[in-house]
Amino acid sequence: MAEGERLSGQQFQARVEKLVTRWSEGRTSLKQIVGMSDEELYAVASQGYYLFLQGKIEQARVIFEGLVAIDPKNAYYYRALGVIYWRMKEAQKALKQFTYAIRVAPKDISSYVNRAEVYVSAGHYMKARKDLSYVLDHAGQEEVALVSKSRAILSMIPR
Numbered sequence: 001m002a003e004g005e006r007l008s009g010q011q012f013q014a015r016v017e018k019l020v021t022r023w024s025e026g027r028t029s030l031k032q033i034v035g036m037s038d039e040e041l042y043a044v045a046s047q048g049y050y051l052f053l054q055g056k057i058e059q060a061r062v063i064f065e066g067l068v069a070i071d072p073k074n075a076y077y078y079r080a081l082g083v084i085y086w087r088m089k090e091a092q093k094a095l096k097q098f099t100y101a102i103r104v105a106p107k108d109i110s111s112y113v114n115r116a117e118v119y120v121s122a123g124h125y126m127k128a129r130k131d132l133s134y135v136l137d138h139a140g141q142e143e144v145a146l147v148s149k150s151r152a153i154l155s156m157i158p159r
Helices: 009-024 030-034 038-053 057-070 075-087 091-104 109-122 125-138 144-156
Strands: none
Touching: 009 030, 030 057, 038 057, 038 075, 057 075, 075 091, 075 109, 091 109, 109 125, 109 144, 125 144
16 A cells, blocks of 8 residues: 555454465464564664664564564574563573574574573573484584583583
């Protein structure tokens, strides 16, 4: 629909019902309904990250929760939200977000490292070892920093 066009009440209601039906049946995403490109969403995410760096944790949380709702297939948004919850000292919510990130992108090892850190802090050493072992077994050559971090965390876990 072109900018400036107005729908009648009935047209509007029919359009909304059609969109909601398509969305609820998985035939369209909220991202498609909103009509934002990946570039626009990443621009919003970078602003959320900037807020996080400024210590504006609550504002960053709101932005990343919105991004997760709009584009639930993007693991980065879940990871960012996990980091935010971790900073807010909400370990269970952080674990949930890192687990969602892993479901969305199971080969992205950074989510495993993030989740392992939370597991270690909670004393769930076996779970942490499992995640870190996955990282060490599946890391690519370009992921040297994550491998080093994983080894360092593993070395700190009590036997």
